[in-house]
Amino acid sequence: MALYEAVIGLEVHAQLRTRSKLFCSCSTAFGAAPNTNVCEVCSGMPGVLPVPNARAVEYAARMGMAVNCTVNPVSVFARKNYFYPDLPKGYQISQFETPICEHGHLDITVNGQTRRIGITRIHMEDDAGKNIHSAGDNASYVDLNRSGVPLIEIVSEPDMRSAEEAVAYLKALHAIVVYLGVCDGNMEEGSFRCDANVSIRPKGQQEFGTRAELKNLNSFRNVQRAIEYEIARQQDVLEDGDAVVQETRLYDAVKNVTVSMRGKEEAHDYRYFPDPDLMPVRIAAEDLARWRADLPELPQARRARLMEQHGLSEQDAEVLTADRALADFFEAATAVCGQPKKVSNMMQGALLRELNQRAVTVDAIAMRPEALGELVRIVEAGLISAKIANDIFGELLESGAMPEAFVKERGLVQISDTSAIETAVDEAIAENPAEVEAYKGGKTKLISFFMGQIMRKTKGKANPALVTELLQKKLG
């Protein structure tokens, strides 16, 4: 069996986080009642004129800067012509020959290997509406609320060689759009979506194989699974002596397969031409300079800084910088207690667990980073045990209470008074003569049994280090 290499390029659509649409003042709010954010422009009435949204242009340019693109001071909107009921104008306004950004790149690291993924271009375009298909009657229903919403399409070079690399690239892009605040990154609502061009070729061959375009990849996991499936499918096709067909394939997440949608013979000829309703977009040099000057620290740079400044492992730094709010939370909490590794552990343990359980993000909770920092501090100072901290975490997260006051009020402060612990230790020893014998006979693992007994008697408040010390002395 020949050894194959996959060649993958991604086309990522990110919805720009503007209030209004790309060419009209209709709201971009998600989830509004059908056809309530629609006007003459975004419903394709004759005689209307599109007027570009200044913020969309700014966001597209900022994204280009963040991924090392050249931002073209002049870019041109073009019409991409095709018919579909969710496209009332009969064409999408996109950019073709002269997109706003070109020639960028992004470095990704997979299995300790850093690779540079080229970014061919980033262009602005308006989104289509939404078709809803009824099972009952012989009709489709069209909602144009999304029609005209601003998108950027980020087109990569075919530089990725595995599903892992594709996911790493996609995650890196996702982190950047969210850091910049140009896109909310919500994949379920379709604010950030991805098509993948996948082909395979015998290892060592220069020419690309025939590619399939995969659609409907609406989560990182689906991107991974769909590409893996598609690579295996194309290998089977070639192994059987058949040829891969150039086509669009839809990923079915439930069955974990890709299914042919349309072949090349039906491939579109979009007949792009410059949109005569729109002048070329000109960006002033001062604006470009200003946007460049206030680019925020990006995830990769921040990850490197957290590793350098706080001694975090690469993996910890990656988890904490995946979300800007999470990284901000980490830095604020660390500033309070000066214990970056403990803060990182508590965030990746208790905090992420509680967030996942509630399906919320860190900026939506009552707990302030100062509270988490204080919690780390009082655990380290021996005021409460790590177990108690873990037990009360959910309540602190919900209430926003400051931990020190909270544990004092609840009487959860750890018992570090030797005489109080000694009583509990003596009781435990007196009540369990058989275990005492066994321990003395060499079953030293029973120390955790005694620990459990004593913790029960003290409601988890005994200082574990003191308990161990006393137990060893008395059983020794």
Next chain:
Amino acid sequence: MTTISTEQVAAIARLARLAPDEAQLETFARQFGDILGYMEMLNGLDTTGVEPLYSPVQHATALRPDEAAPRCTREDVLRNAPEADQEFFIVPRIV
């Protein structure tokens, strides 16, 4: 002289959801060829170093501040649709 085949005209017609008959295909093929042939005169000019002109209008792009404001009611938007209910445009089933 540019020649356009009837097959090319048929392909373009298909993209525009038009179904011309044989006689029309012939007519359009000849007309397309004439128009493109006329435009070919431009290829005789040396345009080295000349920036492409996308529009005879030369003023700067008019951009709009990002402010959302409702313009139309749903009733207005759906009014001219060949078929609609109170919420949606309705089209023949597409999948």
